[in-house]
Amino acid sequence: MDILTINGVSKRFGGLKALDNVNLKVKEGTVHAIIGPNGAGKSTLLNTLVGRLVPDEGTVEFDGAPLLGHKPHQINQAGIARVFQTPETFAELTVMENVMIPAFARKDGAFRINLWGRANDRRVVLEEAEEILEDLNLTAQRHQRVDSMSRGDKRRLELAMCLVQRPKLLLLDEPTAGMSRADTNNTVDLLKKIAKRGITKVIIEHDMHVVFSLASTVSVMAQGTVIAEGTPEAIKADPRVQEAYLGG
Numbered sequence: 001m002d003i004l005t006i007n008g009v010s011k012r013f014g015g016l017k018a019l020d021n022v023n024l025k026v027k028e029g030t031v032h033a034i035i036g037p038n039g040a041g042k043s044t045l046l047n048t049l050v051g052r053l054v055p056d057e058g059t060v061e062f063d064g065a066p067l068l069g070h071k072p073h074q075i076n077q078a079g080i081a082r083v084f085q086t087p088e089t090f091a092e093l094t095v096m097e098n099v100m101i102p103a104f105a106r107k108d109g110a111f112r113i114n115l116w117g118r119a120n121d122r123r124v125v126l127e128e129a130e131e132i133l134e135d136l137n138l139t140a141q142r143h144q145r146v147d148s149m150s151r152g153d154k155r156r157l158e159l160a161m162c163l164v165q166r167p168k169l170l171l172l173d174e175p176t177a178g179m180s181r182a183d184t185n186n187t188v189d190l191l192k193k194i195a196k197r198g199i200t201k202v203i204i205e206h207d208m209h210v211v212f213s214l215a216s217t218v219s220v221m222a223q224g225t226v227i228a229e230g231t232p233e234a235i236k237a238d239p240r241v242q243e244a245y246l247g248g
């Protein structure tokens with residue numbers, strides 16, 4: 001089943017067509033990579049999926065319902081979470097406090113919980129948050145203030161803040177950008193570790209090693225449109241892809 005269907009989405013910035021008739025489907029439970037040269041429109045596409053940008057044309061269906069026209073917080077409530085290129089966390093709060101905010105804010109029906117909810121429900125949320133911090137190697141820092149943490153720690157925290165929301169779809173925009181090879185490998189390991197949660201992921205990634213380690217399907221974007229799609233192996237061998245990178 002497709003959890004996300006993007007149909008004919010276009011977006012102009014003045015004279016520039018940043019997205020030009022994008023068609024893309026994401027199967028539930030998969031890791032779907034989007035690759036392509038700088039300026040191909042990858043981040044613009046993600047921005048339309050989280051409601052930060054409204055496309056000029058096209059439709060998007062998420063989990064069986066139309067997505068476009070909704071506000072970012074509504075899209076988030078519907079089950080789409082996003083890890084930003086620059087981590088967005090609450091600097092003066094501790095790691096645990098940062099994780100508890102999205103955990104208690106979520107509304108997924110099964111857990112309609114708030115800070116004044118039943119103690120039992122609160123414990124379930126807390127236990128899950130602890131487990132996620134453990135998976136992301138943040139347990140030792142749980143009482144540390146975020147402004148005293150490294151950028152890499154903040155990135156892991158932001159991922160934790162997404163996971164506690166139990167999203168149906170997680171969007172990651174270049175999660176390894178600017179990282180050393182060692183940090184990139186650690187990030188791949190963490191993303192593999194959280195795969196047990198079964199969350200569908202769309203990952204924009206420039207590092208082919210990361211794409212090959214994680215993704216089952218790859219879409220290639222160039223000049224605002226999808227030029228090729230397939231398994232990582234097929235994509236690697238596709239002459240159109242090589243041309244897009246060399247020409248881009």
Ligand code: ADP
Nearest residue numbers: 013016018036037038039040041042043044045
């Ligand atoms: P990618 O993420 O693939 O590198 P982007 O989606 O960031 O590419 O950008 C696609 C094109 O749209 C680029 O040419 C970029 O300069 C342009 N662009 C992106 N956002 C804006 C904006 N808010 N205003 C004007 N141009 C933009």
Ligand code: MG
Nearest residue numbers: 042043044173
């Ligand atoms: Mg980008």
